[in-house]
Amino acid sequence: MRGRTTTTTTTTTGLAGRRGKTARTARTARGAARGTNEWTRKVVVRAGSSGEGADGVARAPRPAYVPGVISDPKYVRVFDTTLRDGEQSPGATLTSKEKLDIATSLARLGVDIIEAGFPIASPDDLEAVRGIAKKVGNEVYEDGYVPVICGLSRANKKDIDAAWEGVRHALRPRIHTFIATSPIHMESKLRKTPDEVVAIAVEAVKYARSLGCDDVEFSPEDAGRSDPEFLYRILSAVVEAGATTLNIPDTVGICLPDEFGQLIAGIKANVKGIEGAVISTHCQNDLGLSTANSLAGVANGARQVECTINGIGERAGNASLEEVAMSIFMRGQSRLAGAYTGINPVYIYPTSQMVKNYSGMAIQPHKAIVGANAFAHESGIHQDGMLKNKLTYEIIAPEQIGYFRGENDVGVVMGKHSGRHALSSKLKQLGVPMEGDALDEVFNRFKLVAETKLGGVNDDELLAIVRDGESVQDPAWSLETVQVVCGTTGLPTATVKMLAKDGTVHISAVVGTGPVDAAFKAIDALVGLDVVLTEYRVTAVTKGINSLAETTITVKPREGAEQKLGADVFKTNLQTGETAVRSFTATGADTDIVVSSARAYVIALNRMTEYVTKAYVVEAVASR
Template structure:
């Protein structure tokens, strides 16, 4: 059976498996999947979701309790407040090493220009594991209408800016070809190969407008693995938007195809229709990692999911629909009387595994229907 059993669980879906030693461009265990949370950057781009620096620091602390591998703390060049928040997170959360040696990577996002990259480095360099994530668009529509640049110009800028980021002393540089899902594949292979040579350690493949079907996105990751020179020397990443409601499915298909860092937000918040939801991606791997995903696992402490979800909901004032998967008010409430016979008839995970302690152990409510087909 693909789903977890109703026995005692730990927050780590992998049982005795431990978080591998962190190296920017390599994961020693091929089954380990890094989780990057971008609630504080992409999530904050949700209309009306702006947070204060203190609120962002509190969420970063909670994300560290959750055990995310990378906290994308913000876009430091966007405002003085965001710079201050990212710097504060880097110095506090990014320097707090626990007894097991865990400390999250703290990343800041920059456009591919020297000023942005310098500001990000100034913000994140106080962390034990600082990362610069720099992006430039690679799709024809973006290059023509937004950047007004040729492929050759974009390629040159990308390589120079990755080298510039490395020259500042940062040994963890993530490169993002914005709108990769709509980019010409041959150009994508070329620019990725060149930025790897320039020093990129992580290659982020975004479905920026949420247009890809799951099988298309999985094939994109597989094709990049097959056709990009030097790709074996970096970590491949998914960053999926939810415009068609497929962000989680695309993220999971990317993992199946070889991506080993998954970029997500708490509650799936983000620009437009949002991003892949951390809780859904993590629990899908926890539920089916051994069977469906050939042993893929994270070390997320899932018992902190609900508290993290509620904190993000409160600070952003973005209220969850009751039927939101896992963290919605109705996620563990039933009308079916069969639950009285055995919980596993209609619950695939224990509510306690995400931190939900129910006063009504079974979660039964009286409703219109007395039977289930």
């Protein structure tokens, strides 16, 4: 339900991370009679970077970070692997700038550890991890925390060297090394005996520590199908070798919650030296149980959870950060022995939308927490309850996660007369603060859209305009104008004018099977890349005939053409050995579908051009 049906008021001295108390107080006579039960307390409180949490009382501050030790046994570290495991999703490719943007958003969200990538995978991956370590890994965020920057490596010196080179520039670097421990993996993939696997794991951890890294995480891959006694043995050995975090992956998502909880409890009880290491969970979603398994791990002693934004990842994906974090936020006090995290929920929705946009991975409408239907109510009975008291059918207020409904508590309507300062203030409220050139670019796009929109630009449309940014640092091509002629008679024709990187203007007019096809062919004639369109999706950002259209485009090199671009367009999963051609995704937003489509197409082609060009530069430097 999108209209203003709120039965609450908002008292705000700080929002979207600004310090101060932010509380939502229920205005209902029944609320007073009902008392402050678990649900009424939790749904009416919006979390800030400090101040009140889900139980309506001041949240404990985040404990000081020490590798292998958490001073408050109730605190759960959040380890985000969107940039590593999440990018392994089929079709997901992120540029270095996009990875940096996401890492910055994750840090603002309050993530404790950011796994920035798999540095050995390619020179570009190493460069991206290094860039995140230098920038995000050295900035102090709103609650005074500097995030740990982590790099993944297999259990060999070459991988570990690459990981250390990537993360060593961070104030708090971490190396995450792994080797498989299940019988099927040791026999079929590694072709190693259990004794050999233990020796390799110990050597890897010792080598990582010898480089000067005092924060080393070890994962026994496919722990869910491993013999528990063997897990106790190898984990005890790596702790003795210097591992500070023991991550337990349910790599194929085979475990049930009680089973995974027992596995964590057994590790806590039987691993020698466990008091000097933090137990972590990494749950895949093959059976749809990744969130439940992660919470079962927390209930049994795990104090780090590995997640991805929107649950993206290989196959069926990973544990969803927003689901795990909000579950702990809502139920940690009463059902998880007081467990809490450092996550600031008001940044969940903006971060989710950024990852969706950059990765090209759509969010299913009924996805918990961040899906389009998560706060929609169609049933008459539900609508009646919502009109009387939102607490009847919403256990989480959308504003808590940074999603503001069309008419909401923010109270500022953006239109063609709105100025730059108003836009800046609005973006801060929505959890996407901007300044400088980035703000100027969004402001210019906003004014163009606002001129054509009656009734102003709402929050969803404003976020779409933000997502419409190039996210390419130095675009090879810029779309100046696009004009189409089409109808029931004649041939659909598109004329596009584009500005090349060198400042020259190029014009092309091409006939197509429809207006969008003609526009794409006209762009192809100028850009000269031979690509295949693998996804084309148009969605209305809001309801109504004058809604902003958001177009998502995914392209990849045509078969045979990838050889001309270079081997780096191939994406290899070093864990499985599988190779696929990289895809490039972009979105465009406009009230005109043809314009939004053309913008998205040009951005996707620019991303491919930037990726290949940068890869050649990085490889040339690396080979010197």
